[in-house]
Amino acid sequence: MTAPRPIRFFHQGQLKSVTGLPPTTTVLQYLREHARCAGTKEGCAEGDCGACTVLVGDLDADGQSVELRNVNACIQFLPMIDGKALLTVEDLGASDDLNPVQQALVDCHGSQCGFCTPGFAMTMQAIYERHQAHGTRPDRQALADDLAGNLCRCTGYRPILDAGERMFDAPARTLDRAPMVAALRTLREDPPLQYEASARDGSPQRVFAPRSLEDFAALRESLPTARLVAGATDVGLWVNKQQRELGDVILTGRVDALRRIEAGADSSLRIGAAVSLEDAWAALSARVPALRELWLRFASPPVRHAGTLGGNIANGSPIGDGAPALIALGARLVLRRGSATRTLPLEDFYLDYMKNALQPGEFVEAIEVPRPAPGTRLRGYKLAKRYDSDISAVCAVLSLRLEDGVAREARFAFGGMAAIVKRAAKAEAAVNGRSWDEAAALAAAQALREDFTPMTDLRASAAYRERAAANLVRRFWLETRANAPIDAGSASVWQAVNLQRSVA
Template sequence: MRPTAEPPPVVPTAPITPNITRPIRFVHRGAVVALQGLESTTSVLTWLREHARCTGTKEGCNEGDCGACTVLVGTLQPGGAVAWKPINSCLQFLPTLDGKALLTVEDLGGNHPAQQAMVAHHGSQCGFCTPGFVMSLAACRQRQGDAVPTRQQIADALSGNLCRCTGYRPILDAGQQMFQQPAPALGHPGTAAALATLQADAPLHYAAATPFHAPRTLDDLATQIAAKPQARLLAGSTDIGLWVNKQFRALGELIHLGEVAELKAITATEGWLQIGAGASLEAAWAALATHWPAAREMGLRFASPSIRAAGTMGGNLANGSPIGDSAPVLIALGALIVLRHGAQQRTMALQDFYLDYMVNQRAPGEFVQAVRLPLPAADELLRAYKLSKRHDCDISGLAAGLWLKRDGDRVADARFAFGGLAGIVKRAAGAEAAVRGQPWTAATVAAAMAALDADFQPLSDLRASAGYRQRAARNLLQRLWLETRADAPLPADQVSVWSPR
């Protein structure tokens, strides 16, 4: 029996942390910056260019696709080191920097191996995209340490950066050459010490036309959301940032989930993998790939490194786009979603969470706390497929999570979940029924492909036509069989136009 999907009752909660307004405080160029008087939806990019006069960071698309605005954000680790990650500064709101450090191309000073290699290999022509490429390369150099990446891995690290004149060959050459030099420490000498002084600050409550709250504990978060059910929940800002930049929407009061460490936890215990809703997409997909290696490619093709570093698994699921990449895979794996309202929790199958286009079961004052997945057994297999116009950093025209449980040469159970074929991510009930209890043969797959036509009536849009989606979905079932058949299964490089990375 599935857990109840009834909305929870409103329950008494602990007192809300007093909203003591204070400035936004972060480290820039080795010193603490304290800001107030700016709107909370001011982007990091706008502050850099218009207030700090750091104009090396560029505005290109203003929606997280081109990478010209890439900067690095640092957080203080338990051992005292600073961990840096790339983000799109055009999408991030200024208060999300509170307690962190900001690094731009000006801070590299011209001496970073990425900069020197770009010069040596003529990797810059008009130069507009160059700062973003340099920052992405610097992040790659820092992340890799002494492990020299392949050329494809460097391309993956640059998948969120676009160049329209130089071409990518010299930039990739520069990426390879920079590993011939030692990795310099990022940030100014006083960055770690300055960050340490910020750790004693109270949780941020920032008064503005759009009030901004950043609780630090799960209980405080639950209390604030229950008390302010009308507030907008902000996680990685990779979607909500577009609402401001492109739609000029007024957001109302914001509650930021990004400072709650408990929401970022990923654990595997007692047969279950639990991914906190605040875990970054990068961390979440890495955890999935650890247990289901077939999910690795989908994780690499999910947006770009800077989007995956900022965006969260919970945000992706709560947003509920029918062409999102996470839900098809997680539904195929039998995921449960954990919702919280005040002190109360409820759990339901992820497939039951979605009701209609952009409509889900989340009640007012409730938020996504985690997603739980049963760990795989030896007789189970998963395939995750994504079809899009661009290979990297693109929205899916069609995505699929295909899961089988086999009993010898027969299919004991199946879950086929598709995104892009309906108003929600949905399972193909007819196709699943066609394979259950049947031998895993070409005839069985043909029956499932035929049944799939009755499972969905897709629409045409700018990403794909209805006919393409229907035919492609059928072909993905065929691909699943070709890769997993008992007699001479085909390796991935023989059923796809790209070589596995």
């Protein structure tokens, strides 16, 4: 363990040092209550509305440039931005010198009450910076996808999307990253963070952010009851909504070895536990394009930029959308305790509601995802009350390999149907080894009643879940049958609505 030191980051053109604040002080609380940067607003305090959106910048691997990503300040703890750059709406432009994003919002009447506008401006700035760097320009649907984490209740989205298109018409004017690069190089020389202060209840609390995998493993082994925090997209709500104290915290986000995506010797994809949801889903959908819609509907861009796939899997929510996809793909977890590692199929990791197979001092090091075998058919389906940024009522990822029209190696994984994400063993058995025809699909749909006894809650009734899951099996057959399979898009209500809009 290193000696305690302040939290240090780059903000408003200066290196900032923070001491004395509770370790679970959020970035939003720091901005509004301590830095007096009141442009960033608090809406939901749970990462859902986007009013608090800021940009967080981190050096790339070679230390030559800064990558900026929009995240929700309300569920980011201040120690999580140690060594990084923090940009808020105050950094975009002055009232007498608006930048292209701000000017486009003015010209297109993209604001009424203005409460959500700073968050929209920050997300739009992230979009603008990314596309200017690549010499590209997003279409309207890409803008809508990128803005899915920002809600507006009075202006409406048409003028905001208009502004998203208009901002590229002005002469290019991107943020000056040179001061950020210089500052972050300086911060890189700091020792790993160990921050100590009183928690909100007055008890002592420590936060550790080791940088090497060996140091992280040793620290986790010596502090087996400490709370591991990756993106805080779930843990942040424990603090904000449930007023829970976390005790000692170990951050995963500064361990470079946990932030890598690598190709394994057996053509598998190895995703480090601290790889962001955005990067992990991008890699998965590049290999399995059928997962792209599930990726876009998994939370929002600000949540995907902060959260990690490893955290999503380790958290083990029965309504998490990562586990069904990975179980259907036959993913394995690499678990580590000290210097010892073991590999476990993901489907065996979950023991009961919010209980897993981790031993004291053990953590998820990586997720290994095999490449789908030739002839594999896979689809991912998400049913929720909202299309974007909503928790699933049912998530189904269905996979099988067709060999001369015969179903082999069926893997049907469901979320929202039980206390844990699990495979539908009876439904799989109903199709394995038989012709993949309508009778097989019907048998699998009926077998789901033996696999699951879903519950009724605010998201859906048990009867709805049972019927919807069966219908998804039938839809899977319709899209993968040998004769005249339907196009996946033709079964999408969302795409049908968009088609009607374009015709109108």
